[in-house]
Amino acid sequence: MARWGMVIDLDCCTACQACVVACQAENNQPPPQAGQAQMGRxxxxxxxxxxxxxxxxNVKLRILPRPCMHCDEPPCVKVCPVGATYKSEEGIVGQIFGRCIGCRYCTTACPYTVRYFNWYEPVWPEPMQKGLNPDVSIRPKGVVEKCTLCHHRLIKANDLARYENRPLRPGEYVPACVESCPASAMVFGDLDDPESEVSQLAHSRRAFHLLEDLGTEPKVIYLQEKE
Amino acid sequence: MIRTLVIAGSLVVLLGLAVVAVGAWINAPGVLPPQPIAFNHRLHLERVQGLQCEYCHQFVKTQPYAGLPSKHVCYDCHDPYADDGDPEADARQDKFSVLMSYRDEIEDIPWHRVTGTRHDVFFSHRRHVTVAGLDCRACHPDMPDRTEPPTRGPITISMDACLECHEKSKASVDCVSCHR
Known part of the structure; x- marks a missing residue:
């Protein structure tokens, strides 16, 4: 079984934010209303x-694209009292919105602050409403949401592969951020497959994890910039 | 005296029954809007030998959604131009007047979807019908015997029922393989 992971090469990243926009559009993330962003919401x-x-x-500005790390030892899963978040068989830290009670223990436990609480009912401007992705549910007020590694794409890819009676091909399932990266700074694939590009890059000398000392074992691996 | 008590007692019982009935009505799945055509599933299956569900629900084996038939599927059998110029045709075609009214229109028949999944659940027909080989009746047991479109809400399938079948058939029970 695959263990999905991502490598982000900070040397290639130009901070264009295409991944940010692609993620927002793909996953129906509502734009903040006036004043909400000021409150950090x-x-x-x-x-x-x-x-x-x-x-x-001699100052250098560093920029780091930061999705959910999909930790192998996720601190958020340990604190969820209702099992709304869990690590799937393929290593994706999933969030089941219908089960979340909005206690926000996970947002506090996550050292990477990648979990977001829905303080408001999501609202989109009129022209954007028809552009919502039907493959992704719209989260109501009062639940926590996070990067799902676009697992709705995995569901669809698996569905097609099973229908055509073949295994999932490499590159058939790719999250929106990786797909949109114009600099190819992000590589996605099976970390357990020694042949895959992602697993080879993950073992490179430049590879590092964010907050490695916490022992969360993230599956998003960064490649540090060469001097 | 006894008579008054009996009458009062029966009134109380009747009132109680009425409350229960109203409660059940309110709690029952929602009332559906009437379909544009009162399609008779049973009649079609009886009259047309070997008619399969996928003849009308064309995508059931190839796509995640089963699909509702377009007017052209109906016109395969009910030829809209067959009776052109026939003076007695009007009477014969009367019961198909709604279907025939779409003959020269661009719009298709505006069927109402009566079944669906929650917005956070992914369900694929092709995976259940083609890969798992499930019969349509496993989830739509009464459809082949229906003589008119359902007027009350669709069948409800609980997650327990999904999981029971998934565990039995060794399909994935991982949350994110269905929830999105």
């Missing part, structure tokens, strides 16, 4: 995190 499953390195005048 906007929802962005994929976000560009910025940080500075060095001292003036």
């Amino acid at each position: 906007s929802i962005a499953w994929m976000e560009l995190v910025t940080y500075h390195e060095g001292q003036y005048p």
